[in-house]
Amino acid sequence: MPQEGKRIKGSAGERAQARDRLRAELLSAARALADESAGFDSVTVRSVADRVGYTAPIVYQYFANKRALLVGLVDVGFAELADRLGRAQCPEEYARLGGPLLAVATAYWEFAAENPHLYRLMHTLPDVPFGTPEAPAAARECFGVLKAAADLGAPDHPAAKFDGDAVADLLWAHLHGLVSLALDGRIKGGPGRARDLLRDLTISFAGIPMPVE
Structure with a gap:
């Protein structure tokens, strides 16, 4: 009982x-x-x-309603993602995966693949602010890690001419777009091909010459 x-x-x-x-x-x-x-x-x-x-x-006593519970989960999700991205920002991961952008992209993909329902909630719950000081603290932390990776991995990206956050905004859009399509089964060839595409797009984003196979 x-x-x-x-x-x-x-x-x-x-x-x-x-x-x-x-x-x-x-x-x-x-x-x-x-x-x-x-x-x-x-x-x-x-x-x-x-x-x-x-x-x-x-x-x-802890959550006023279901929405408050879901907002709490959004905070948890972004905190976990920020931790995952932060742990990817180290020389060992750079060497293993091919640089800061590939390290972040891999960590981002793995988090979403392991937590698909939470990932969708983080990005679809209505009326959760982003890109403002009112955004969840953990979401702002995630963006900070992405910005650090973008600044380090793509310092000469053309979008830098717009403002200091533009390259990181494009990186997040690039990661989120492909991950979301893959989670929804909208990428031909399934998750394996989608992950390969994510890697190639990230290499292209960084301006690194594509490897010849």
Whole structure:
């Protein structure tokens, strides 16, 4: 039987940690339900509560409604993507994959391929601001990593004449466009060919001569 919730005991710090753990558990439950049901449309506050063994009012203590829960997941998704992209920005990954842009493109592809429903939510949830100071902090962090990779990997890109963010904007559009088409099954040849195209487009974006095979 679902629990109504218990008073969290302990010091103020311990209570805060317990609340953070339960909030993270609720987000993880929503994510797992989406993976099992091919998307977030069928995820409800009640189904999330049932998943963690609590009643719906417990969820409402942390999220005002389903949208608030989804916004929380958008933050989680961008935080994970920022971490993945950040870990790709190192000399070892540059050497293994062929430079900063290919390292970032590979990390971006792998995150989306491993988390397709979360990735779609991150980019399709209505009324989440982007490109403004009100954008989610983790999304701004992602853009910062992409900008660093673009500045390092394509310093002479023609789009740099527009403004300081233009090359990074184009890089994100390039990655997101091909990844989204691949996730939706719109690229001939399936994921394998789409990933090869992503690599070749990234090489072209960086202005690196294409290898002759």
